[in-house]
Amino acid sequence: MSLKTAIFILIAVLIVCSLAIYYTWQAxxxxxxxxxxxxxxxxxxxxxxxxxxxxxxxxxxTSLYRKWRYLRDYLNExxxxxxxxxxxxxxxxxxxxxxxxxxxGVADLAILPPVAYLEARRDYCVxxxxxxxxxxxxxCLLVARKDRGxxxxxxxxxxxxxxxxxxxxxxxxxxxxxxxxxxxxxxTDLKTVKYFPHYNAVLEALTSGEFDVAGVKEATFKELTPPxxxxxxxxxxxxxxxxxxxxxxxKGLIEQIVKALSEMDSETLKKLNPDYLGWxxxxxxNYDSLRTMVQEIHGLNYFLxxxxxxxxxxxxxxxxxx
Amino acid sequence: MKKITVLILMxxxxxxxxxxxxxxxxxxxxxxKKKELEEYYFGAGKIPEEYNITVVIKPYQYGxxxxxxxxxxxxxxxxxxxxxxxxxxxxxxxxxxxxxxHKGYLVDEMLGLRHTPENNRYWLYYVNNVFVTTKATAxxxxxxxxxxxxxxxxxxxxxxxxxxxxVEWRFEEWGALKELKEEGKTK
Numbered sequence: 023m024s025l026k027t028a029i030f031i032l033i034a035v036l037i038v039c040s041l042a043i044y045y046t047w048q049a050x051x052x053x054x055x056x057x058x059x060x061x062x063x064x065x066x067x068x069x070x071x072x073x074x075x076x077x078x079x080x081x082x083x084t085s086l087y088r089k090w091r092y093l094r095d096y097l098n099e100x101x102x103x104x105x106x107x108x109x110x111x112x113x114x115x116x117x118x119x120x121x122x123x124x125x126x127g128v129a130d131l132a133i134l135p136p137v138a139y140l141e142a143r144r145d146y147c148v149x150x151x152x153x154x155x156x157x158x159x160x161x162c163l164l165v166a167r168k169d170r171g172x173x174x175x176x177x178x179x180x181x182x183x184x185x186x187x188x189x190x191x192x193x194x195x196x197x198x199x200x201x202x203x204x205x206x207x208x209x210t211d212l213k214t215v216k217y218f219p220h221y222n223a224v225l226e227a228l229t230s231g232e233f234d235v236a237g238v239k240e241a242t243f244k245e246l247t248p249p250x251x252x253x254x255x256x257x258x259x260x261x262x263x264x265x266x267x268x269x270x271x272x273k274g275l276i277e278q279i280v281k282a283l284s285e286m287d288s289e290t291l292k293k294l295n296p297d298y299l300g301w302x303x304x305x306x307x308n309y310d311s312l313r314t315m316v317q318e319i320h321g322l323n324y325f326l327x328x329x330x331x332x333x334x335x336x337x338x339x340x341x342x343x344x
Numbered sequence: 345m346k347k348i349t350v351l352i353l354m355x356x357x358x359x360x361x362x363x364x365x366x367x368x369x370x371x372x373x374x375x376x377k378k379k380e381l382e383e384y385y386f387g388a389g390k391i392p393e394e395y396n397i398t399v400v401i402k403p404y405q406y407g408x409x410x411x412x413x414x415x416x417x418x419x420x421x422x423x424x425x426x427x428x429x430x431x432x433x434x435x436x437x438x439x440x441x442x443x444x445x446h447k448g449y450l451v452d453e454m455l456g457l458r459h460t461p462e463n464n465r466y467w468l469y470y471v472n473n474v475f476v477t478t479k480a481t482a483x484x485x486x487x488x489x490x491x492x493x494x495x496x497x498x499x500x501x502x503x504x505x506x507x508x509x510x511v512e513w514r515f516e517e518w519g520a521l522k523e524l525k526e527e528g529k530t531k
Contacts, residue, residue, distance in 0.1 A: 028352040035356040039363035046367045050374035055382050063414035064395070065433040084381070115393070126400050126473065126510050127409050145473065270404065 066128065073101070073109045076129035078120040078138055080190065080263070081242055082222035083113040090133065092293040100282035105275065116219060117189045124148055127268050131279070136261040136312055138189045140324040143306060147269040150306055151276060152283045154291075155299040156241070159259025162192030163243055164200060165251050166235040167228055175204045175255055182214040184224045184233035193224060196257050197237035198319050222246070241295060261312055264304055396507040399429040403455050403515045406463075410435065410455070416507045419491045422469060422476070423449060423500035425511050430454075448499030457515055469500055470512040476503060 066074070075097070077090050094111040101107040112129065114120035117138050124132035125146025134142055142148040166172035170181060178201075186193020194217075201208050208215060216233070218224045221242040227233040229248045240256070265283070267276055283301035291298040313324045395413035397420065402409045412429035423439075430437035438453040451467035452458055459466050474480050476498050483489070488506040489496040496503045505511070 023349055023353075025349050025352070028349040028356075032352050032356045032359075035359050039359050042363055043366055043370075046370050050370045053374060053378050053381060055378060060394070061432075063412055063428040063432045065429075066398075066411040066413050088380070122472075122510060126398075126512055127402060128398055128400060128411050128510070270402075270409075 071105070071107045073097075073107050073131060074112060074129040075109050076112045076114050076120055076123050076132040078117055078132065078134050078263075079113055079115070079220050080135055080186070080193075080239070081220050083220075085222070086113050087111065089294055092290055093133075096286060096290050097279065097282060100285075101278060104278050107275075117187045121145065121189075124266060124268055127270070130268055130271060132266050133263050134266050135189065135191055135263055136309060137191050137195055137316060139264055139266060140309060140313060140316060141189060142266065143309075144324050148266045149269065149271060149276065150304045150308070151265045151267055152280055152301040153262050153264040153304050154295065155302050156259075156262060156295075157297045157299060158240075160191075160262035161240040161259055162196040162257040163238055163240050164197065164235065164254040164256075165225075165228065165238055165243060166254050167231065168250050168252050170234045172235055172254055175200050176206070177254075178235050179206055179211050180213055181234035182216075182232075183208070183212050184227040184236040185215060185217045186221055186224050186236075186238070187219060188217060190221075191260060192237050192239040192257075193218075193221060194237070195316065195319060196260070199315065200237075200255065202319060225251070241297060244297075261309060265301075396509075397425050397505055398510040399425050400510060400512040401429070401433075401435060401454060402512065403457055406457050406515060407455050416505060416509075420505045421501050422471065422503040422505060422511045425505060426451070426469075426500065426513065446499060448497075449501050451500075451513065454513065454515075463517075465515050465517050467513050468516050470514065471503065471505070472510055473512070476500075 075090075075094055077086050079086060090113075091111055094109050097109045101109060109131075114123060114129075114132075117135070120129075120132055120134060121138055121142040123129040124134070125142055125148060131151075132142075132148075134148075139148070139150065143150075164175060164178075166178070166181075172178060172181065183197070185197065188194050198208065201211075206212070214233075216227070218227060221238050224233075224236045224238055225243070225246055225248045228236055228251055235254070243253075265279075267279070280301075280303055284303075286301060291300065310325075316322050316324055394415055397414045397416045399412045399414070400409060401411070410429075410433050412425075412433055414425060414428050426437065429435060435454045436456055437451065438458075439449045440452040442448065442450055451469075454467055457465075457467075469476060471480075471483055474483055476483060478484070478498055480498070484496050484498070484503075486496070486506070489504045491504045494502075494504075
């Protein structure tokens with residue numbers, strides 16, 4: 023074989039291989055999943071021993087599913103050993119669905135952000151079980167686009183603000199607190215405001231240039247490290263997400279879940295969040311300072327229970343009336 | 345010259361091998377991602393978004409709660425949804441028609457539980473956590489709960505559902521309810 027032919031073969035191979043890689047790359051970018059047909063009615067919670075765990079969609083649902091499946095797998099392993107239970111994982115449609123589902127027993131357990139917990143406690147008497155411990159605590163950030171000249175909280179006057187769900191701590195409550203402290207009236211002093219379903223959508227609105235400034239959870243910001251954004255201010259450590267159980271969840275089961283969480287190995291903790299140190303038990307009283315904050319900022323009274331619900335559930339222990 | 349030719353051919357062969365490896369990895373990665381998405385959307389225990397009516401049966405200390413989900417259809421009543429739940433979950437639903445006081449159907453028995461003088465409990469129903477009585481005006485006067493010109497009424501066979509509703513049957517003590525009624529706290 024002559025050198026010429028060999029070079030020709032090499033070039034041909036290069037072209038064919040490049041094309042093959044290119045077309046395979048293109049084909050693999052598109053993932054189509056076929057939706058199976060389903061009956062018009064199904065039984066979700068039956069007589070069998072299944073625990074439904076629901077996660078509030080504070081971040082993009084598929085990424086949340088990827089993270090929290092480790093908790094499902096861990097609980098599956100621990101609870102199957104002791105109680106023969108199987109844990110199912112579901113990401114709720116929105117904050118309100120998560121509250122309703124765990125409140126009404128569609129889900130047995132739920133991961134709720136703290137403000138959503140206050141509402142679920144008031145409306146449905148859900149039980150706080152445990153919260154993850156973070157290295158530096160759960161902090162909220164005020165983040166802004168680098169090119170909008172925002173260096174302090176006062177600079178957000180006249181800018182557009184991207185909120186997360188209205189029951190979000192870092193995406194709504196704390197930004198309102200900062201505005202209040204700086205005499206910024208969000209109804210009049212901001213150019214535009216919009217509520218987004220979760221932190222990922224909020225950060226996307228900022229990076230795309232659609233919005234100027236937003237409040238987000240530090241852990242989410244650290245994980246995504248979006249470009250062209252800077253941190254304007256950082257909050258004090260605040261209550262984080264917590265695992266709650268339905269009003270009527272068995273006491274023995276609570277003990278098993280809390281024990282399993284307190285014994286969680288560092289590898290599983292790292293998979294859930296690299297900054298998690300462990301889980302600690304919580305009581306409703308731990309959230310009284312947050313109740314006061316919500317009352318001051320939004321004028322909502324989470325100290326008072328919903329009378330109908332709690333009157334017919336005498337065992338339901340509520341926060342003291344204020 | 346021959347050595348260079350062989351070298352070039354070897355490089356070409358290596359490129360083919362590397363391409364095969366890259367393509368194999370891409371396909372594997374896609375398959376893994378597809379599996380993950382399928383698990384996320386339709387894995388064990390997943391509930392398709394199309395299910396927009398929930399029926400919860402709460403016997404409290406008398407047994408385990410049961411939950412059904414279904415697809416809403418126009419004119420669906422709370423009783424229709426409960427009957428559908430009974431079909432898939434075998435609740436042992438028994439109805440009783442009361443022609444005098446309520447002029448409608450009452451749930452007489454579910455999950456083997458019925459009212460006795462000892463337990464003093466009845467199967468009472470709530471929609472979105474609100475006890476459905478004539479006082480539940482926000483529910484009854486909701487324009488989305490009108491079907492063929494007929495407004496919703498408290499009896500389950502005349503209460504029209506709308507997508508997203510949660511119908512809850514609680515096996516409750518009559519006393520607690522009576523107390524609430526006296527205090528005027530029922531919605």
